[in-house]
Amino acid sequence: MSGTTAQLEHGQVICPYCLEIVIYDERALYVRNDKMQYERLDITKHTNPLRRADVLRGAFQLCGNTEGVAHHYIPVPYLTHGRPLTVAMVGTSGTGKSHLLTQMIAEVTDGGLEPYGVIWQSLNPTDHSVFIKERVATLRAGEQLEATAQTPFAEFVEALLLTGTDGQVRPVAFFDLGGEDLVRTDALLRFLLGVDALVFVVDPLLACALPQLDEAREQYGLAVSKSDPAFETVLDRLPREGGYLDVAMALVVGKADLLRFEPPVDRWLSRPATDPLDPRRLREESRDVYAFLRHHAGPAWLRPFDSTLRCTLHFASATGGQPTHGRFPHGVRSHRVLGPLLSILAMCGLLDEGVDHRSSRVGM
Ligand SMILES: Nc1nc2c(ncn2[C@@H]2O[C@H](COP(=O)(O)OP(=O)(O)OP(=O)(O)O)[C@@H](O)[C@H]2O)c(=O)[nH]1
Ligand SMILES: [Mg+2]
Numbered sequence: 001m002s003g004t005t006a007q008l009e010h011g012q013v014i015c016p017y018c019l020e021i022v023i024y025d026e027r028a029l030y031v032r033n034d035k036m037q038y039e040r041l042d043i044t045k046h047t048n049p050l051r052r053a054d055v056l057r058g059a060f061q062l063c064g065n066t067e068g069v070a071h072h073y074i075p076v077p078y079l080t081h082g083r084p085l086t087v088a089m090v091g092t093s094g095t096g097k098s099h100l101l102t103q104m105i106a107e108v109t110d111g112g113l114e115p116y117g118v119i120w121q122s123l124n125p126t127d128h129s130v131f132i133k134e135r136v137a138t139l140r141a142g143e144q145l146e147a148t149a150q151t152p153f154a155e156f157v158e159a160l161l162l163t164g165t166d167g168q169v170r171p172v173a174f175f176d177l178g179g180e181d182l183v184r185t186d187a188l189l190r191f192l193l194g195v196d197a198l199v200f201v202v203d204p205l206l207a208c209a210l211p212q213l214d215e216a217r218e219q220y221g222l223a224v225s226k227s228d229p230a231f232e233t234v235l236d237r238l239p240r241e242g243g244y245l246d247v248a249m250a251l252v253v254g255k256a257d258l259l260r261f262e263p264p265v266d267r268w269l270s271r272p273a274t275d276p277l278d279p280r281r282l283r284e285e286s287r288d289v290y291a292f293l294r295h296h297a298g299p300a301w302l303r304p305f306d307s308t309l310r311c312t313l314h315f316a317s318a319t320g321g322q323p324t325h326g327r328f329p330h331g332v333r334s335h336r337v338l339g340p341l342l343s344i345l346a347m348c349g350l351l352d353e354g355v356d357h358r359s360s361r362v363g364m
């Protein structure tokens, strides 16, 4: 929990965009019309409770803070459920952030969290169906997703309401900026100071000097690099308390299909997708990823792990294979994409499986 979050009073929520405190206010509500423009909503007109609840589900509140920032609107359910959790994907352009996030959300909406006692609902039904149509359905049809465009204002791309076994609902919102935006040092990245969790995506093509990756590197015109500039910028931007960052982190070696014959990656990739969340196994996988990166990548790739007390490490593949001319002709098959999300949810108190978060840190 960040310092500001700890001081919040009942009903107060941090604006995910400008980080000012917001309180739900029925006098500042808007709805989006067919042209995606915001129009004033007079909720007092809706006296039928069922209809009123449905209208509010799709409504937004204008954030009162306009100082130096564009007008921005927060979905009402974000303000009227429990303490929100925000997650940001980090990695330079092309590391696979968007494919990984898409497959994580797809697994959740396929019911992947149900074995853990968590059920989901969309935060905003319209935005959710756009995400499913433009991202999940596209990828499942074998189309590669496009690179994320640069933006003048960082908004989350998808958000869910997750209900845990204790019946508590919490909004969980995901930011997925393009790699070029993530190296900016201006106000665009200020939202990062308020995020609860970060998913660092390591591209083995950039990190690992393994000769079997040379062909793919050549195909993309890539070279092995000492570090990821987006990791560096983001880690540098966040405030540290006592030398450590106060955020939960997952460090994911993505595109693990490219390493599928490489021990110990082969062992992890062949495990069942729905492992019970076991702290011992999280620790084992973290230790294996740590050792793998220590051996095959420069030390800076492990900087996220060294920066926080709450970090687990994972192998994952979002697509199961390489694209050919922008397509996956044999379809996409993800492997272990839910693991990093489960770990973050556990670290942030959304799963009550009793994981001792300090023990999920690798004891090196
Ligand atoms: N082999 C393999 N390729 C992948 C995987 N995930 C993504 N890719 C490929 O990696 C490239 C970049 O993926 P994106 O998800 O768009 O990367 P990004 O990090 O979102 O990039 P920006 O939006 O530009 O920051 C695409 O060519 C994908 O097909 C994977 O699991 N395995
Ligand atoms: Mg992207």
Ligand SMILES: [Zn+2]
Pocket: 015, 016, 017, 018, 019, 020, 063, 064, 065, 072
């Ligand atoms: Zn705001």
